Amino acid sequence: MVVKKRLTKQKRAILSYLKSVHTHPSAEHIYSEVKKELPLISLATVYRNLSQMAQDGHILKLELEGEYHFDADVSLHQHCICTKCKKIIDNHDSTISILAMQKSKIQGFHPTRAQVFLQGTCFECSNN
Amino acid sequence: MVVKKRLTKQKRAILSYLKSVHTHPSAEHIYSEVKKELPLISLATVYRNLSQMAQDGHILKLELEGEYHFDADVSLHQHCICTKCKKIIDNHDSTISILAMQKSKIQGFHPTRAQVFLQGTCFECSNN
DNA sequence: TTGTTTGCAAATCATTTGCAGTAAC
DNA sequence: GTTACTGCAAATGATTTGCAAACAA
Numbered sequence: 001m002v003v004k005k006r007l008t009k010q011k012r013a014i015l016s017y018l019k020s021v022h023t024h025p026s027a028e029h030i031y032s033e034v035k036k037e038l039p040l041i042s043l044a045t046v047y048r049n050l051s052q053m054a055q056d057g058h059i060l061k062l063e064l065e066g067e068y069h070f071d072a073d074v075s076l077h078q079h080c081i082c083t084k085c086k087k088i089i090d091n092h093d094s095t096i097s098i099l100a101m102q103k104s105k106i107q108g109f110h111p112t113r114a115q116v117f118l119q120g121t122c123f124e125c126s127n128n
Numbered sequence: 129m130v131v132k133k134r135l136t137k138q139k140r141a142i143l144s145y146l147k148s149v150h151t152h153p154s155a156e157h158i159y160s161e162v163k164k165e166l167p168l169i170s171l172a173t174v175y176r177n178l179s180q181m182a183q184d185g186h187i188l189k190l191e192l193e194g195e196y197h198f199d200a201d202v203s204l205h206q207h208c209i210c211t212k213c214k215k216i217i218d219n220h221d222s223t224i225s226i227l228a229m230q231k232s233k234i235q236g237f238h239p240t241r242a243q244v245f246l247q248g249t250c251f252e253c254s255n256n
Numbered sequence: 257t258t259g260t261t262t263g264c265a266a267a268t269c270a271t272t273t274g275c276a277g278t279a280a281c
Numbered sequence: 282g283t284t285a286c287t288g289c290a291a292a293t294g295a296t297t298t299g300c301a302a303a304c305a306a
Contacts, residue, residue, distance in 0.1 A: 006260055006305050027296080042263045047296060049261090063191040066271080067295060078228060080237045093231050100206060100224045100244050107217060108251030109208045115245040116228050123236030134280045134285055155271080170288045175271060177286090194296085195270060262303065271293080278287065 005056075011049050013037050018059060018072040024079070024088040026067050062115070064088070076114070082122035089122060133184075139177050141165050146187060146200040152207070152216040154195050190243070192216070204242070210250035217250060 013034045018025070025033070031046045050070055054061035060071040064081060069088065076094035081087075097114040104111045141162045146153070153161070159174045178198055182189035188199040192209060197216065204222035209215075225242040232239045 004260075004306080008261060008305070010262075040263075044264080044297075045262060051296095063194075066191075078232065080232050080235070080239070082237075083240075089235060089237060091232050091235065091237075096224065096228045096231060099227065100246060103221050103224060104206065104208050104219050104246040104248070107208070107219065108254070109210075109217060109219075109246065109248055110250075110254045111208070111246045111248035112211075113247045115247070117243040117245075118228060118232040118237065118239045119241045119243070120232070120237055120239035122238075126236070126238045132281080132285075136280070136286060138287075168288075172272075172289080173287060179272095258306085260303105260305080262301105264300095266298085268295105268297070270295090273290100273292070275289095276287105278285105280285080281283090 005052070010034075010038060010041055010045050011053075013041070014046060014049050015053065015058070015072065018070055022073070022090065024062060024064075024069040024071050026069055028067075030070065062088075064117070078116040078118060080118040080120065080122070082125050083119055084121050084125040084128075087122055091118070133180070138162075138166060138169055138173050139181075141169070142174060142177050143181065143186070143200065146198055150201070150218065152190060152192075152197040152199050154197055156195075158198065190216075192245075206244040206246060208246040208248065208250070210253050211247055212249050212253040212256075215250055219246070 053059045062069040076097040078091040080089040100114040101111040159171045181187045190197040204225040206219040208217040228242040229239040
């Protein structure tokens, strides 16, 4: 039996906020931002919607620094994480993800997605 | 001032267990296994030692499925995660990590490590 | 009308921390 | 002898859940 998803104002506000930024915010941060538009929204609603959207493949759920971070950009790209300022920088290059997926097939694995994280220091922090 | 690390029996038991498996266990799982050898060891000690070893680069700390998983193999390799049985399979191929690190430098990023996760289904689960 | 979604509060679960005693060096 | 490390218990912090009311379809 197919569950019908309803497009609520909360869902719309969360997705619209997430599409407007490139900062990979946490659920808590999304909550505080969306609260400006919908003051009565609850944190549980934010979590529920983010999980649903991630499940449906509309957004990415990244596990970083002990909490989840979300990204409305679902194209094949890498995330560079600065260990000093904790900033997450996108690196748009689909070849790495594609290559990683191809190579994983050797062992009979059937990949659906690749997540590539680079740890290091960003340009600003390297030249502090 | 340099802090001197002491090699305790707890530390030795944790590292020795982790080196004996290729299953990327969680802290809780490592705790229950090491407890067989050291019945009085506490979960806090396991967490403290795993964090220290990861900090010192002796083991890898992987953020997966809402908890940390640990790996005594620090060579450049990828992790394939089966979304059905949750198994983590190693894919030893350093070229992907090296390529990902090289490409991240384009934006002035200074990478120290690459973490590559493949989501999909393993051989067994694909042919269930 | 219907059944999904909401806000709230309480619950959960992994991980961390304070502290006084213990043991590695 | 010094001081890093331990076990214990309590604290923390992110995320989830139960429930009755609200609202999208």
